Amino acid sequence: MPITIDASFAFEVDSPTDALLQFEAVASDGQTILASKTHLNGAETFNRVPAHDAIGERIWLHANRRIEVTYSAEIEISREFANLEKLSALALHQLPGEAVQYLLESRYCAAEKFHDFADREFAGTMGGARVSAIRDWIEQHLTYAPGASGPYTDAGDTFIARQGVCRDYAHVLITLARASGIPARYVACYSPGVSPPDFHAVAEVFLADPEHEEGGKWHLVDGTGMASPRDIVKIGVGRDAADVSFLTSFGPSSFEYSSVRVEETA
Structure with missing residues (x-):
């Protein structure tokens, strides 16, 4: 059964600051990404790098103002698990x-x-x-x-x-x-x-x-x-x-909000 995800969060910096984000579902055994969309508002740079153990990706941002992130995805789970x-x-x-x-x-x-x-x-x-x-x-x-x-x-x-x-x-x-x-x-x-x-x-x-x-x-x-x-x-x-934090700031920042909605779909 597919799972739909809608997530968003925002933070603000007072001076030029680098931030590392990780919030997107990973494509892996037993987990298939059917659809995915990421939007970042306010970022001066956007650079993807492999995440820990090369499982998934992180996003480097260079920010100088308010950053708002929105993410939506549809994921199919088919993993097997044992007792x-x-x-x-x-x-x-x-x-x-x-x-x-x-x-x-x-x-x-x-x-x-x-x-x-x-x-x-x-x-x-x-x-x-x-x-x-x-x-x-x-x-x-x-x-x-x-x-x-x-x-x-x-x-x-x-x-x-x-x-x-x-x-x-x-x-x-x-x-x-x-x-x-x-x-x-x-x-x-x-x-x-x-x-x-x-x-x-x-x-x-x-x-x-x-x-x-x-x-x-x-x-x-x-x-x-x-x-x-x-x-x-x-x-x-x-x-x-x-x-594996969804937000790691390498300078002063103010976290505003996060919103997450995850549902199973028929």
């Missing part, structure tokens, strides 16, 4: 190079601090069963609370506060998965199940590929429970939110 709890983990020495960076600490995910907690809290679980247990723990212990966190909130802060938004849920899931020896990365996305409607964030974990006996594959997991792999539209991936 998470039945997936095994790969031995660390069998991991491909692309997955290694997602075992390591990053700006918002200090996994090394959580090794003891993960071993104790999720003892007796491995692989997909461990990830499922982590997701269940997050559901039981975190409260979804818009405004409870900010741009500098990391997984440790959220773990202590026990509240946050999708970004924070993803960071905690990623951190606890990495602490368990499972590569995990941050996914910026759209989904029709998000309430209130907004840019969304989920995690991907690298576990066994059920279709290839010795291979591995990335599997989507939403700590908030609002989105399913069936309806997640990926924008990009990264080590954490710092790698």
Whole structure:
């Protein structure tokens, strides 16, 4: 079933400033772009560059005034997904190079601090069963609370506060998965199940590929429970939110608004 996306946001700068944007759905396995239109009002320059891991694109802007971005797209989702709890983990020495960076600490995910907690809290679980247990723990212990966190909130802060938004849920899931020896990365996305409607964030974990006996594959997991792999539209991936923000300004700027509408269409 196709998914339609209508998104817009605006920001203003007081002096010439560069900004990096990432908000367009990516063409990838299991995700086909049927139609797409992007309009940027007020940009002096416009330059596309590959995004993290060459998944999707970022847009460089040089701005000297108000910038307004509008984006619309129609996406067909056809990805296959497996029963998470039945997936095994790969031995660390069998991991491909692309997955290694997602075992390591990053700006918002200090996994090394959580090794003891993960071993104790999720003892007796491995692989997909461990990830499922982590997701269940997050559901039981975190409260979804818009405004409870900010741009500098990391997984440790959220773990202590026990509240946050999708970004924070993803960071905690990623951190606890990495602490368990499972590569995990941050996914910026759209989904029709998000309430209130907004840019969304989920995690991907690298576990066994059920279709290839010795291979591995990335599997989507939403700590908030609002989105399913069936309806997640990926924008990009990264080590954490710092790698895949929809707006990164390299100078003073004032954010005005964002609006996101995502719907399934017959």
